[in-house]
Amino acid sequence: MVSRAKIKELMNESACSHSKDKKPGEGCDKPKPGLAAGGCAFDGAQISLFPYADAVHLVHGPQTCLGASWETRETKTSYTGRDHTQMGFTTGINTNDVIFGGDKRLDASIDYIMENYRPEAIFVYSTCVTALVGDDIDMTCKKASEKHAVPIVPVHAAGFVGSKNLGSRLAGEAVLEHLIGTKEPEFTTPYDI
Structure with a gap:
């Protein structure tokens, strides 16, 4: 789970003109009447991670979480290979998983994906239900990543932690922590850093 300190840090809206007038940790996610509240x-x-089309995006939660986010699969990508974002993957947890934990179901889902689709990576999204239950997606992803020799990235952006903007920031943090700097590119250009 993401620490409170990290969430407070990410709630600092440096591009927001009135952010400096707010108390520490108070974000800009309060909807105004008549405006779309976002997600x-x-x-x-x-939405932030779907451009990684060579990766499978696995929703660790009830099937309805996958269905509610289905329209975001139109996110464009420049990837020319098999676009995994056009398929929906979920662990589809049920009442028993809520009571006894869904870690085994998550592990089995990752094994199934690797056996049948062989993606370059898997992003595992926690949802409100699995975050509240306390499923340890960090440990499950770490063990599965070692087993399958591909990055399996836990994304701690359960819906209740905040706004769509905060979710984008949390996704970026997951990429920075688990992908950036772990492998050298096959080729570089004069513009690469």
Whole structure:
């Protein structure tokens, strides 16, 4: 789970003209009457990471979380290979998983994806239900990543943690922590840093 300190840090809207007038940790996610409220943090995380089309995006939660985010699959990508974002993957947890934990179901879902689709990576999104239950997606992803020798990235952006914007930031944090700097590119250009 993401620490409160990290969430407070990410709530600092440096581009917001009135952010300096707010108390520390207070964000800009209060909707105004008549305006679209946007989506939850889970929605923002998916929208931000869907351009990684060579990766499978696995929703660890009830099937309805996958269905609620289906329209975000139109996110464009420049990837020319098999676009995994056009398929929906979920662990589809049920009442028993809520009571006894869904870690085994998550592990089995990752094994199934690797056996049948062989993606370059898997993003595993926590949802409100799995975050509240306390499923340890960090440990499950770490063990599965070692087992399958591909990055399996936990994305801690359960819907209740905040706005779509915060979800985008949490997705970026997951990429920075688990992908950036872990592998050298096959080729570089004069413009690469």
